[in-house]
Amino acid sequence: MVYYNSADSSNAGDGLRVYDPKTGKTETYKPIAKDSTSLSNKQINFIMEDHTGIIWISTGGSGICAFNPQTKKFKRYPFVVNDFTITPHNMLDDQWAGLIYEDRSGTLWVGTSFGGLNHYDREKDIFISSYKPYEGLNSINSIKQDNKGRLWVGTFFNGLFLVDSHTGKPIKRFTEKDGLLGDEVLYIHTDKTEFIWVVSTRGFTRINTRDYSMKTYKAAGNSWEGIFDEGYFGFWDIDKNIACWGGDNIVLFDPNAITKDANPPLVRIENMAYSNPRSATDSSAIIETYGKKEKELPWNENKITFNFVALHYVDPAENRYTYRLEGYDNHWIQGGAQHSATYTNLSPGTYTFRVKAANSDGVWNNKGDSFTMIITPPWWLTWWAWILWIVLFVSAVYAFIAYRSRKLLQDKRVLEEIVQIRTAEIVEQKEEIMQQKEEIEAQADQVAKQASVDRVRAEIASMRTTNDLERITPLIWTELTVLGVPFIRCGVFIVDEQEEQIHTYLSTPDGKALAAYPIPFNAEGLGQKVLLNWRKKQRFTDHWDEAQFIEYTKNLVAQGAVESQEKYLTAVPTAGLDLHFFPFSQGMLYVGNIYPLADEEKTMVQLLADAFSNAYARYEDFNKLEAAKEQVDKTLTDLKAAQTQLIQTEKMASLGELTAGIAHEIQNPLNFVNNFSEVNKDLLNEMKEEIDKGNLDEVKSIANDVIANEEKISHHGKRADSIVKGMLQHSKSISGVKEATNINGLADEYMRLAYHGLRAKDKSFNAEMHTHFDPDLPKVKVIAQDIGRVMLNLFNNAFYAVHQKQKKSGSAYKPEVIVSTYSENGNIIIKVKDNGTGIPDAIQEKIMQPFFTTKPTGEGTGLGLSLTYDMVVKGHAGSINVDSKEGEGSEFIIRLPVS
Numbered sequence: 001m002v003y004y005n006s007a008d009s010s011n012a013g014d015g016l017r018v019y020d021p022k023t024g025k026t027e028t029y030k031p032i033a034k035d036s037t038s039l040s041n042k043q044i045n046f047i048m049e050d051h052t053g054i055i056w057i058s059t060g061g062s063g064i065c066a067f068n069p070q071t072k073k074f075k076r077y078p079f080v081v082n083d084f085t086i087t088p089h090n091m092l093d094d095q096w097a098g099l100i101y102e103d104r105s106g107t108l109w110v111g112t113s114f115g116g117l118n119h120y121d122r123e124k125d126i127f128i129s130s131y132k133p134y135e136g137l138n139s140i141n142s143i144k145q146d147n148k149g150r151l152w153v154g155t156f157f158n159g160l161f162l163v164d165s166h167t168g169k170p171i172k173r174f175t176e177k178d179g180l181l182g183d184e185v186l187y188i189h190t191d192k193t194e195f196i197w198v199v200s201t202r203g204f205t206r207i208n209t210r211d212y213s214m215k216t217y218k219a220a221g222n223s224w225e226g227i228f229d230e231g232y233f234g235f236w237d238i239d240k241n242i243a244c245w246g247g248d249n250i251v252l253f254d255p256n257a258i259t260k261d262a263n264p265p266l267v268r269i270e271n272m273a274y275s276n277p278r279s280a281t282d283s284s285a286i287i288e289t290y291g292k293k294e295k296e297l298p299w300n301e302n303k304i305t306f307n308f309v310a311l312h313y314v315d316p317a318e319n320r321y322t323y324r325l326e327g328y329d330n331h332w333i334q335g336g337a338q339h340s341a342t343y344t345n346l347s348p349g350t351y352t353f354r355v356k357a358a359n360s361d362g363v364w365n366n367k368g369d370s371f372t373m374i375i376t377p378p379w380w381l382t383w384w385a386w387i388l389w390i391v392l393f394v395s396a397v398y399a400f401i402a403y404r405s406r407k408l409l410q411d412k413r414v415l416e417e418i419v420q421i422r423t424a425e426i427v428e429q430k431e432e433i434m435q436q437k438e439e440i441e442a443q444a445d446q447v448a449k450q451a452s453v454d455r456v457r458a459e460i461a462s463m464r465t466t467n468d469l470e471r472i473t474p475l476i477w478t479e480l481t482v483l484g485v486p487f488i489r490c491g492v493f494i495v496d497e498q499e500e501q502i503h504t505y506l507s508t509p510d511g512k513a514l515a516a517y518p519i520p521f522n523a524e525g526l527g528q529k530v531l532l533n534w535r536k537k538q539r540f541t542d543h544w545d546e547a548q549f550i551e552y553t554k555n556l557v558a559q560g561a562v563e564s565q566e567k568y569l570t571a572v573p574t575a576g577l578d579l580h581f582f583p584f585s586q587g588m589l590y591v592g593n594i595y596p597l598a599d600e601e602k603t604m605v606q607l608l609a610d611a612f613s614n615a616y617a618r619y620e621d622f623n624k625l626e627a628a629k630e631q632v633d634k635t636l637t638d639l640k641a642a643q644t645q646l647i648q649t650e651k652m653a654s655l656g657e658l659t660a661g662i663a664h665e666i667q668n669p670l671n672f673v674n675n676f677s678e679v680n681k682d683l684l685n686e687m688k689e690e691i692d693k694g695n696l697d698e699v700k701s702i703a704n705d706v707i708a709n710e711e712k713i714s715h716h717g718k719r720a721d722s723i724v725k726g727m728l729q730h731s732k733s734i735s736g737v738k739e740a741t742n743i744n745g746l747a748d749e750y751m752r753l754a755y756h757g758l759r760a761k762d763k764s765f766n767a768e769m770h771t772h773f774d775p776d777l778p779k780v781k782v783i784a785q786d787i788g789r790v791m792l793n794l795f796n797n798a799f800y801a802v803h804q805k806q807k808k809s810g811s812a813y814k815p816e817v818i819v820s821t822y823s824e825n826g827n828i829i830i831k832v833k834d835n836g837t838g839i840p841d842a843i844q845e846k847i848m849q850p851f852f853t854t855k856p857t858g859e860g861t862g863l864g865l866s867l868t869y870d871m872v873v874k875g876h877a878g879s880i881n882v883d884s885k886e887g888e889g890s891e892f893i894i895r896l897p898v899s
C-alpha cells in the first residue's frame with residue numbers, strides 16, 4: 001500500500017489517502033465528528049510505517065494518531081497545547097507534530113514545533129516528552145541514528161543535539177560557536193563512516209563523531225538557488241547521496257565525492273619578537289627568522305613571541321597548527337587556526353621552538369619548521385659566581401657544624417633526663433594496657449555468650465514442624481561447647497500440660513539426637529522430679545551412680561529411643577553423673593557432668609535456657625498461626641461453594657421466570673380451544689334439535705358457525721404447537737455452539753415471555769410493549785440460549801421497574817417497555833428501554849458487579865446483570881452499557897459483533 005496526503009503548497013489537505021497498486025484504487029480517510037476512531041486532523045505533516053506495520057501520522061493541530069491497516073481504525077494520542085512553557089507528563093508536548101523517526105531498537109521518536117523531543121513507550125502505549133524550555137531542545141527538524149547507535153537531533157533555531165537514545169535527554173549541544181555553518185539544522189545525514197553531515201541553508205557541516213571536529217562546505221555560487229524560495233522544502237537519502245528539494249528544484253550532494261587534498265602545507269616561522277616583561281613599555285624587538293636557526297638573548301629579554309604561517313591556499317582559514325617549545329612544553333600544544341605563540345619569563349637555557357601545520361582536509365606537515373634560542377644567565381649565575389657561592393657555603397657549613405656540636409652535647413644531657421621520665425610513664429601505661437586487655441577479654445567472652453544465645457533463638461525460631469524438634473539436642477550440645485560449659489550429656493524436657501506428658505529430647509555421647517520419647521505425668525522416677533521442680537520454677541541437681549544410669553538406659557532401649565545400651569553408656573564414669581536441671585517457661589534444660597557445675601557455669605546455662613524458652617514460644621506461635629491459616633482456607637473454600645450455589649440459584653430463578661412465561665403463553669390458546677369446544681358442543685346439540693324439526697336453513701347456519709369455531713380452534717391449537725416447538729428448538733441449542741440467529745424473533749419472543757411471567761404473578765399488572773425492529777437486520781452467530789437469557793434478564797428488570805413505579809404513581813402512570821434493534825458499524829445494536837423507577841447515579845457503576853442488587857431482600861440474588869455482562873462481553877466479545885436517570889427510566893444498550 002502507498003500512504004500519502006493531498007496537501008498543497010499551503011499545507012492544507014483533505015486527509016489520508018491509501019493507494020492499492022494491485023487494484024489501482026485509492027481510499028481516502030477524513031476526520032469524522034464524534035468518531036474517536038477516525039483521523040484526528042486532515043492536515044497531515046508526516047507519514048511513517050513502523051516495524052509492526054502500524055502507520056503513524058503527525059498532524060498540524062491534533063498531535064499524533066496511529067492507523068491500523070487491518071482494522072482500518074485510527075487511534076488518537078493525547079497532547080497539550082504548548083506555549084513554550086508547558087512541561088507535559090505522559091503525553092505529546094505539542095499539538096503541532098512533525099517528524100516521526102523509528103530507531104534500530106524499534107523506539108519511535110517524534111519532534112514537535114513548539115515542544116521538543118518525544119518517545120513512544122510501547123508497553124504503556126503513551127508518548128513521553130523530554131521537553132524543557134531552558135535546554136533549547138525544541139522545534140525539531142531532523143532525527144537520525146548514526147552507525148554506533150547514537151541519536152542526533154536537529155532544531156530549527158538552537159543547533160544540533162546529541163541525546164540519550166533511551167530517555168531523549170540532551171548529552172551535548174553544537175552551535176555556530178562550535179563550528180556549525182548555522183544554528184538552523186534542516187537535515188541530518190549518516191553513513192557507515194565516522195562522519196555525520198548536517199544541512200543548513202548555508203551549506204553542509206561534516207562532524208567527526210570520534211572527536212567532534214567539524215569541516216564546513218558552504219553552498220557555492222547558485223547551487224542552493226530556488227531551494228528555499230517557496231517556503232517549503234525537504235530532504236531524503238538516495239543511495240549515498242543527500243537529495244534536497246524545494247520549489248521546482250532538486251540538488252544532489254554526494255559526501256563520498258569530497259576527497260582530501262593530500263598535499264601538506266609549507267610551514268614557516270616568519271619572525272620572533274622579544275622584550276623585557278618587567279619593562280614599563282610594551283616595545284619589543286623583532287627579528288626575521290628566515291635563513292636563521294639560532295638566536296642568543298640576554299636573561300631579561302625573556303618574553304618571546306613566535307609568528308608562523310602555513311602556506312596552503314585551498315581554504316587557508318581552515319589551516320590548523322600545533323607547536324611545542326622544547327625545554328619548556330612537555331607536549332604539543334593544539335593552536336587551532338592561531339598562528340602565533342607567546343612565552344614569558346623563560347629561565348636561562350637553550351630552547352627549540354617547533355611548529356607543524358595541517359591543511360583544511362587535515363593533512364599534516366609533520367616536519368614543520370624550528371628555531372633555537374639561547375637565553376644567557378645573569379652575572380650571579382655565571383661559573384665564577386658559583387665558585388664564590390660554594391666557598392661561602394662551605395664556610396657557613398663549618399661554622400654551623402661547630403655550633404651544632406656544642407648544642408648536641410647540651411641536648412644529650414637533657415634527653416637522658418627525658419628518657420628516664422618517659423620510661424617511668426611507659427611502665428605505668430603498660431600496666432594500664434594489661435588491665436584494659438583483661439576487660440576486653442571479659443567483654444569478648446560476654447559477646448561470645450550472647451552470640452551463642454542468639455544462635456539458639458534463631459535456630460529454634462526457624463523450626464516449623466515436629467520433625468524439626470530433632471535438631472534441639474545437637475543445637476544445645478554445640479552451644480554448651482561454645483560457652484565452655486563442662487558436660488558429657490545434655491537434653492531438653494518439654495512439659496505438655498494438655499497431654500499430661502513430658503516430651504524428652506536427649507543427646508548421645510557424641511552430640512547427636514536420640515529418638516524423642518514421652519514421660520507420663522504419673523510415671524515414677526525422674527519425670528516426677530522434673531515436673532515438680534518445673535512447677536516451682538526452681539533448679540535442682542540429682543546424682544546418679546553407674547547402676548542408676550544403666551537402669552535408665554535400659555528403659556530408653558525399651559522405648560526405642562536408644563538402639564544400643566553399650567553406645568549410650570560410653571564415657572559414663574563409674575562414679576556416676578551429676579544431673580543439673582534448669583527451668584524455663586515450657587520445661588527444663590538438662591546438663592550432665594562428672595562433677596557439679598560452678599555458679600558462673602550455672603548462670604550461663606540458665607541464660608541459654610531462657611533464650612531457648614523465648615525461641616520455642618515463637619515456634620508454638622507459628623504452629624497456632626498455621627492452624628488458623630488452615631481454618632481460613634477451609635472458610636474460603638466454603639465461601640466459594642456458597643457462591644457457586646448462589647449462581648445456580650440465580651439460574652434456577654431465571655428458569656422459573658421463563659417457565660412461568662411459557663405456561664402463561666400456552667394458557668391463552670388453550671383457553672380459546674376449550675371455550676370454542678364448549679360452544680361447538682352447544683351448537684351441535686342445537687343442530688340436532690333443528691334437524692329433528694326439519695329446519696335445514698337453521699342447520700346450515702349452525703354448521704357454518706361450527707366450522708368457523710373449528711377454524712379458530714385449529715388456529716389456537718397451531719399457536720400452542722408453535723410455542724412448544726419453539727421451546728423444544730430452544731432446548732436443543734444448549735450445546736454452546738454459536739449459530740446464525742434471528743435477533744428480532746428472539747427479542748420478540750422473550751419480551752412476551754417476560755411480560756406474561758410477571759402477569760402470572762400479579763394479574764393486575766399491565767404495560768404497553770413496543771417493538772422497533774430493523775427488518776433488514778442480518779442474522780448473527782450467537783449462542784441463542786445465552787442471548788435469550790440476557791434478554792429475559794433485561795425484560796424482567798424493565799417490567800419490574802415499571803411495575804414498582806406503577807404501584808407508587810397510581811392510574812395516571814402508563815407503564816411502557818420498548819425494544820429496538822438496528823445495525824451500526826459492523827455491530828448489532830439491541831436497546832431495551834423503560835419509563836420505570838430508573839437507577840441512581842451513585843450505584844450505576846456497581847449494578848454489573850456480582851451479588852449487587854437494588855431489589856428488597858429475598859427478591860433478587862444480585863447475579864442477573866453480572867451473568868448478563870459475562871455472557872455478552874466474555875461469551876460474545878460484545879459490550880453492554882446503561883443510560884439511566886433516577887425517576888425517569890433506564891435504557892440498556894447491547895452491542896454484538898456481526899462476525
